[in-house]
Amino acid sequence: MNNYVKINGLKDFSIQQIFDCGQCFRFDSDDDGCISGIAYGKKISLKQIGDTLYIYNINEDEYESTWKHYLALDVDYSQIKQEIIQRFDNDTTISSAIEYGHGIRILRQEPWEIICSFIISQNNNIPRIKKIISRMVENYGIAIDGGYTFPTAEVLYNAGIDKLTELKMGFRAKYIYDAAERIVTGKLNIDEIKQLDTVTAMNKLQEVKGIGPKVASCILLFGFDKTDVFPIDVWIKRVLEKYYPNGLDISKLGKYAGIAQQYLFYFERYTNI
């Protein structure tokens, strides 16, 4: 590939951690530490050597218009980390978690794909979530660059519940169908969710069958750049029990709640296996 962009002087950035922290189910590392996947209708490959990042298959214009934002390279994570530690009153748990997951960033992924991905995620494990999503894109996405785009709501709606069930997603098929139907009929509107405040957006998303508080907050965090949410899953429950038995005041975290949650999730999830 002769078409690539090189970014020097990275800080607080690790593609390994970013794509292995449970926010993204469709990027995989191939032979030599190169992480590839399809987003925004295009296949990109990432390679990081120290504080240098190579993004293959894009040009400078595309980097500035899309991928810089996608990779959250327009965000100052040093400042965010400092702010989070302060808001946790310098406690050792969050400090350790941030040190451990120092290279994590919240990607700006596509809303519809995130809605489906986190509906699939419920009562499920990450390897199987990935497999189900693979079957979804292989059967209903569009082939490009040796991969597939994520299928539109319309395509999944037209497939119907029975065909979705054949993808081995179990009881979640009717949830995906309901979400797709709402998008197709306009009862759920991506652009509208973007404009809503977080509380209203949470309520709107939870009108969809199969979307409860945890999935809704993951959708807002990973798909709508709303970072003032705090998704509570089994791992975060363990964090709260172990390290914050007297309770953690999430309201004081403000717009840093979701990012703090991600450090805690990654810390608990990957230091206990």
Next chain:
DNA sequence: AACCAGGTTGACG
């Protein structure tokens, strides 16, 4: 074989 996985639903007090 029983339990778990980035939970939610619907039923029952």
Next chain:
DNA sequence: CGTCAACATGGT
């Protein structure tokens, strides 16, 4: 309002 079995599937 809170509690709890059931839910599909695959892995340990």
